[in-house]
Amino acid sequence: MKRASHQTAARVTIEDVARAAGVSTGTVSRVLNRRAGVKAATRHAVLEAVSRLEYRPDAAARELSLRHPKRIGFHVAPSSTRFSPFYTLFAQHLSAALQESGLRLETVPSRPDGLPARSADAFVLVGLHDDDARIGYLHAQGIPVVLAGHAEGERWTRADDVDGGRQAALHLLRLGHTELLHVTGDLGGQAAFDRFRAFRGALQEAGVALPDARVLDGGFTTLGAYRAVRRALEGGVTFTGVFAASDEMACGVIAALEDAGLRVPGDVSVVGFDDLPEFGDGLTTVRQDVAKVAATAAALLKESLRGEPPRSEVIPVQLVVRGTTARRR
Amino acid sequence: MKRASHQTAARVTIEDVARAAGVSTGTVSRVLNRRAGVKAATRHAVLEAVSRLEYRPDAAARELSLRHPKRIGFHVAPSSTRFSPFYTLFAQHLSAALQESGLRLETVPSRPDGLPARSADAFVLVGLHDDDARIGYLHAQGIPVVLAGHAEGERWTRADDVDGGRQAALHLLRLGHTELLHVTGDLGGQAAFDRFRAFRGALQEAGVALPDARVLDGGFTTLGAYRAVRRALEGGVTFTGVFAASDEMACGVIAALEDAGLRVPGDVSVVGFDDLPEFGDGLTTVRQDVAKVAATAAALLKESLRGEPPRSEVIPVQLVVRGTTARRR
DNA sequence: CTGAAAGCGCTTACAG
């Protein structure tokens, strides 16, 4: 039975936990901060009390006693569109998750050479590409790094772009589409590339070709996708199904189709990626759990600050079928 | 002479200020929080010490002693595009400014009826339109409100959209353009409407007409602007100068012009609004000082929390002439 | 009008 947690309800403090577990507050603190040298039995007692009382440390108190707040740098590759809805959303979730632990997220701009212009106690890197120079640069300074992407031996998390691309392909194939078009983001970036590769791979397995003329660069923008599709249409390219590597691009694709007199999903089926409600609410798309990716990144960040060994985690995606895909006529 | 302020430099505390001013820390706190009942002379001594030592209160300590952090709700009208770069940037600046004072900015979603879905200790409302229902709704609950926009008798701040629209017009007129096109955002919103009205007003004063056919709704999106202009061009509308109510739309305008074989600024001059570096870096535009608007909003928010009387402030804008405008040939 | 002191909720040497 849960008490209604009013804004004004007396909050559970570390002292409550200590009392409940029959130990001192210092010990509770040690357990919570994973310091070595606590007997397993006491640790368990503490952890049990923590979860029973639903204790959540006060960020301000923590920050104050730590002397200075840890600052987490948020850096997006200059080749990526800094204001993409996905990054914005990701940063919002991440900031909220970090705030709970007394960590501050700071957006750091790029230097002319593309590296972060300021320092921080740890970094989250987004808009990752292979051989991303930022990783080595930060490592050289001994600054912990967490990637929204992936790289061997690093700390990273990402949505399952590979499975997402595959699911989009399978869905379209199941509906009988074989003349497929793919609108990509920046293929130099991991997200776009992984989606593309998995999409094409799944088609190949099914014996369906994806000629170069049907792979269009939409640059992860609505207008980019619109122009690319419109040009393709004018150039005589034909297709009955489209996979766009983001919902914004799916929007552009649909607009281009409509402007050309084609109907969605009557004439052409369209699948997006991300599942951002503000982009076409009837869109069939691959949902990625931004909040979960952000929460995982926050956890990795905290581990990195404690010097724990690197690990990585792939967050599952899910195909959400709505109104922009239909069986081929 | 300023000391290099290392991350590790001993920070100036309220105690240092108290000592320097020859008073107790309690008194310094009273002055800083504008509590009544401090002798003018002592107040001045404290303020002098504060600025001489460049004292900046520690947000965490403040939050801790205040018992619970104040939460500021950030709400954008559902009719506005939540992920517009401008809002994102504004929220970033605002969040940073508030954090310094131990205030937390929380993005709050909309209910189906468009009102904020959660409560907070105070609200910042963006995407304002006339007779905005959110204002009365929050007032009725006694929640302080600050507007990024304007309304009689309220606390508000905004960039000088009116002067911005005028400047865009004057610039184009000075270059000899008289066949002008305006691409608007959502005219139901104040920002778009004020810019439009001022632009048209300035033209009228100069005896230059702006027929309805040359006022296009771009919906504050790149693609919206692109399609609107392209359609106008196909419909035979002619013009040599364009004012787009945002840089994103200016981008779309330029793309549409180029796709139609027109050159910028050779054939057509284009002026944007905002001055976001990521949108066309050679763009002639009206710069608004987002950081300043955000800082002002933060100040108003703090005043509202202290129950001070409402006031409002217009932040000046500035025309930045770059490569997308030229003299009419 | 202002000072001395308690308290906010944590962390971490310091003992033991």
Add this chain to the structure above:
DNA sequence: CTGAAAGCGCTTACAG
């Protein structure tokens, strides 16, 4: 391995 206590930088009754 763990407790008692000091300290982080503020605010605010409580006295005077």
